[in-house]
Amino acid sequence: MTTEGAGVPSIRTRRPAQRDDHHLTRRRTPFRILAGIQALAAVLCLGFTVAEVQASVSDASLAILAGVLLLLVAVTLWVLPLLPHGTGVDVSLGLGYLLAAGAVVLSPTAEGQVLIGLGLASYVVFAAYFLTSGRLLVSLALAFLLLGLAERSNPQMSSPAVYWMIVAVITGLAILVSGLVRRLRDLALHDDLTGLLNRRGLDLMAPTLVAACARSGVPVTVGLVDLDQFKLYNDTHGHLAGDQRLRDVSAAWQRALRESDLAGRFGGDEFALVLVGSRLADARSLEARVRGQRPAAALPASGGWTAGWAEMGSGEELYAALGRADEALLDAKRSRGANRA
Template sequence: MDGDRRGGLGLLALVYGCGAALCAVGALWPMTARTPVALLVVLAVSGAALSAGLWLGRDRLPMAAVHAALALLALLTGLLAWQSVTAVGVVGLGPALVALGVLAGHVLPAAHARAHVAGAVAVVSAGALSAAPSGFLAPWLTAVVTALVLTEAQVRQTGALRRAACTDPLTGLANRRAWEDGADRLLAAAGRSGEPLTVALLDLDGFKAVNDTEGHAAGDALLRALASGWSGELRRSDLLGRLGGDEFALCLPGSDRAATADLLGRLRAVSAGPWSAGTATAHPGETLHEVLARADADLYREKAARPGSRTRVDRPAPGPQGRRQSSEVRCEPAIGPICSIPPSTA
């Protein structure tokens, strides 16, 4: 979610900057003699400062800064509504509500985005009702409904895009990027708690022969059957992903080597085809790529130990990410990774 955090802070900096510019215009050219010019000047200066701070700090500020900036934006918009003296002034704040909701829907989980826009609607509507300029209610309700509908549309669209970007379309499992993101988080949590964490790499045996003799449809059906059977044996905390081709990966928090061996035995019992596995239990301070490299070496040792195997153990070293290089194409979004599949969805 780091890309969401950084991108969200950048977009919030833009929103605050635009708001500061609009407040400055309102102060320079007041709509009426009762326009709160002093308040607009204060908001213009503070908005510009916040915009600069958010932009300059977007690489180091935590995700909590996104929530705080959205909440502050709602409060400041509510303050402007409370000080508005005309219906035009109140209704003119509608686009700010829309911007807040759409931005929240773009960078935050659905529940958080809905909570932010609901809170903003409540705060700004309270300010508008306190000001109660003549004739504002009907157009303001239109603005509120628009903000809520557009936020929900953004939430659903973003959710669909994230699922598509993070899910293997054939098996429904986490794809390589999503699995690595989730495994990184689980490894960090295991390092903090001191609990064991084991990674297992599963490689199908003779999968090319299935495709060559029975066709790719049969190969696809085998992959789907394996994914379905394995998923039924896993805990909610376990993370199963397809790395590409006939390679799968398991991240097993709270499992040592013995527990992992027991699980692999159960997975073999429900498997629709044969496969080999390599495992590695994380050492303190070890990175995911280092754990994967050890699991990869263990996988090759298992394959090489089989009678009649032609697998060589003295193969080229794994690639920079601790896995054999493949031709898999990995797309990168404009503002950074957007995958965040929790372990329970595997």
């Protein structure tokens, strides 16, 4: 893979086994954090019991609640990660909300109910960070429904307004955290210069998309686009002009791609494309259309780009297909060089 002046490692140097290990670690991280929140709640319950503090519920109930929380910790760590599509996180959150509602039912004081309600904020921060917007809304609705039913079965609060204040505080916190997470995630996964996905973003989003296409039998074609003589262009015209050329080429591709497709800046002067529902002929036709609608600045006198394409095979890994696209790109460069000679 050519990366003139980019200092980007070749596709062939990437170790799939290590990538799989990292993916497994990331998949289990939410469960570990959630189990930590539950374990902390259990420790607090046990602490109130040992200290004989008149908390939200009786000492005996606190001890039982602590035991159930510790059981939930074990389930969250070793059982729920086995559920498909990350649904174990939703199940663990739901069980936590149910335990909180039970504590509200047992609480002998309004202060205890308020404390338990506000304690749900830790769950909300977790949910706002790890869940998608749709799953977050469902999670919040379930939490507020259970909390409201529990309070109605044991009405200790002086006014319904107290419950709605808790709802407002938790909702505001969820909106704030979710917005910050989306902004930080966007910055972390996108290239500042072109607005395309960066290498990390492509690694995160492409495998999920490819797997979904494989399950439904939808073809996927991947490509690598390399800007020709980019180092020479930078040396001749300056880095600002080189940055503009990168922006122009990326904008030309973005205009032509569909929402289902992915485009990423793969290296200093290379772009990776994942085209959903496309065969090799479709990809080459798309490339021809992009060349036809490119702005003048996207193809200066120093040359245009060279592309290599590969249609993904059944069960093929993303980087294996990109490796074949890389070979096709090199073949295209060799063929053009031979024709010029």
